[in-house]
Amino acid sequence: MSLTIAENLGKHTVAVFDADLPLVNASRNGDPSAFEELVKKYDAKLYRVAQGMIHNHEDAEEVVQTAFLKAYLNLHRFQGNAKFSTWLIRIAMNESFMKLRKQRSNREQPLDTDNAFGAEKSSHNRLDLTDWAANPESLYSTTELRQILENCLQKLQPRLRGGLRPARHRGTLDQRNLWSPEPYRHGGEDPAL
Secondary structure, rough: EEEEEEEEEOOOEEEEEOOHHHHHHHHHHHHHHHHHHHHHHHHHHHHHHHHHHHHOHHHHHHHHHHHHHHHHHHHOOOOOOOOHHHHHHHHHHHHHHHHHHHHOOOOOOOOOOOOOOOOOOOOOOOOOOOOOOOOOHHHHHHHHHHHHHHHHHHHOOOOHOOOOOOOEOOOOOOOOOOEOOOOOOOOOOOOOO
């Protein structure tokens, strides 16, 4: 039987009985079976707390695992001012809050917002998605323009080229910047051509 000091209320000190304190101390001293007992004891309770907050089975299980891991890694920080179970449940609640915050920031928006009754689709609820990939026609025109510019550049004397060379970005031509101001290497052809 272990008692811990919970709080000092004026001149009176309130003692809190914590049956988990011997297991906590054994875990602090390197006994893995002691922490395993704590996991067995509080696994279902932490799951209920997380499930009640998150309403998702997989996320609740992840929260429980993370809470136990954080509790184990931070056992040295447990001061015993409250019961171990209170500390552990608070860790699980904080992890649940963090999971909810992440979910809120990563919310996906449905592409089609039909309602369940088959009502007309409203145009203000629909997302306008544009395909930003280059279409074949623009790719061909860019390639053709590049060939014309390279041919014209080759006809110029090296001193008149002014250090311009075709810009390449990951093997493709950047349509916004057809020419790069990088100088040619001295004594040979430009390797990009």
